[in-house]
Amino acid sequence: xxxxxxxxxxxxxxxxxxxxxxxxxxxxxxxxxxxxxxxxxxxxxxxxxxxxxxxxxxxxxxxxxxxxxxxxxxxxxxxxxxxxxxxxxxxxxxxxxxxxxxxxxxxx
Numbered sequence: 001x002x003x004x005x006x007x008x009x010x011x012x013x014x015x016x017x018x019x020x021x022x023x024x025x026x027x028x029x030x031x032x033x034x035x036x037x038x039x040x041x042x043x044x045x046x047x048x049x050x051x052x053x054x055x056x057x058x059x060x061x062x063x064x065x066x067x068x069x070x071x072x073x074x075x076x077x078x079x080x081x082x083x084x085x086x087x088x089x090x091x092x093x094x095x096x097x098x099x100x101x102x103x104x105x106x107x108x
Contacts, residue, residue, distance in 0.1 A: 025082045
């Protein structure tokens with residue numbers, strides 16, 4: 001019976017991880033569906049139109065933070081997205097799982 005509990009726990013954990021990865025990578029879109037579950041009523045405010053007069057600013061060409069101008073195409077694209085976060089997390093999880101498995105066998 002204990003092996004059955006381990007199998008069920010493993011399968012449920014695997015399902016949770018797969019769903020989490022699908023949500024993070026954008027395969028499952030939950031946009032706006034969770035707010036309908038709570039039963040909150042959405043009210044939209046009525047817009048009012050008012051005329052606002054702003055003074056004309058003086059334009060100066062001074063870029064304090066720009067140190068280098070890019071006079072061509074972008075040379076490299078920075079690594080962003082799920083692989084930059086998920087790969088280290090997966091490797092850390094595998095490593096810690098192996099460590100816990102080895103330390104559990106030593107105690108038994």
